[in-house]
Amino acid sequence: MVDIPHGNAPLLAAEKIEKWYGKVHALRGIDVKIYPGEALALIGDNGAGKSTFAKIVAGVEQKTSGRLLWKGKEIDISSIKQARNLGIETVYQEQALCPQLTALQNIFLGRTKTKFGVLGILDNKKMATAARKVLDELGLGVGVNQEVRFCSGGEQQGVAVARALLFKANLVILDEPTRALSTKGVERILQFIRSMKNEGIAVILISHVFPQIFPITDRFMLMSRGQIIAERRKEETSPEDLSRMIIEKTT
Ligand SMILES: Nc1ncnc2c1ncn2[C@@H]1O[C@H](COP(=O)(O)OP(=O)(O)OP(=O)(O)O)[C@@H](O)[C@H]1O
Ligand SMILES: [Mg+2]
CATH class of the missing domain: 3.40.50.300 (P-loop containing nucleotide triphosphate hydrolases)
Known part of the structure; x- marks a missing residue:
């Protein structure tokens, strides 16, 4: 070794x-x-x-x-x-997320208490703003209210990465x-990994x-x-x- x-x-x-x-x-x-x-x-x-x-x-x-x-x-x-x-977060393509939920709901899934306080209707605006910022930083054209089943595999990975970044994994x-990704998709996941390493x-x-x-x-x-x-x-x-x-x- x-x-x-x-x-x-x-x-x-x-x-x-x-x-x-x-x-x-x-x-x-x-x-x-x-x-x-x-x-x-x-x-x-x-x-x-x-x-x-x-x-x-x-x-x-x-x-x-x-x-x-x-x-x-x-x-x-x-x-x-x-x-x-x-x-510790895991990103499997097309398995990390709940397809019928929106990007925003997926990002905050399973987090009953966050740095935004106890989750509730009042926090929605703050959460959406924070999620949109991270999705934009990753260069993803995914809307926070978009259902994840309408995202490509690579975009779904991006949402999972956004969750990791937002919650400081x-x-x-x-x-x-990179399995089953296009050349562009591979480039994007490599960029996600660079962003995570930088954090x-x-x-x-x-x-x-x-x-x-x-x-x-x-x-x-x-x-x-x-x-x-x-x-x-x-x-x-x-x-x-x-x-x-x-x-x-x-x-
Ligand atoms: N749930 C399971 N029950 C029984 N055997 C399993 C289970 N999961 C994995 N194995 C066995 O354990 C060994 C290691 O499997 P593992 O999935 O970790 O391999 P891997 O390196 O990820 O392979 P791949 O590159 O094909 O994904 C294999 O012999 C596999 O058949
Ligand atoms: Mg394996």
Whole structure:
């Protein structure tokens, strides 16, 4: 494992994480650290355990054993709600949002108490103004009162990113964010990731098409069969090098 020099302490440190799904050993004792403002990519073949790790951090699945340290303190992430309270958001294309609700309703979904006070009719104007500002900053032509089912996949991701920015998420997980996106859509999601990094948000990216995400990624972890088998900082690798490593090490 390469030791990454960072001024800051890790936001999240996962130690010796094991996951069994019945008889399937999906994660075999993995160690992952992520730092504020950093984009970490998990790459590797189908079934390597990338999404399983992401789901454990997002509170969707429970680890079988191992430790999770949040800002140095051991924690349990036993639900999506608990992950959200820590400021962990997940952006899956077309899955992060409720299609029948508007952009505004989605952005504030599940937040009964916010920096705008207890949610109620009186706060609507303030919320709409704040949401419109973030959507505009992201360059999205989505109206706050537009139902999300009338948004494209990329626009829906944008709304989910707006939620992460507005509520000052600490960690955002994007699982296959560029899948099924047009070239323009990919550019836009890369721009979203840059905005999040600039805000000091840590980003975990899962992607098969890592040449696309290469420019905005700081560090790559290559997973195979439930283990991390290589780790590289961007400066010491290239998309070609990573492709070669996947072929050599995982087959
Ligand atoms: N809910 C589940 N029940 C049983 N086995 C599962 C479950 N989810 C994942 N697995 C298994 O765990 C292993 C890791 O799966 P995971 O989805 O984490 O892989 P991945 O790296 O995200 O793959 P892909 O690139 O195809 O998305 C696989 O063998 C998979 O079949
Ligand atoms: Mg997956």
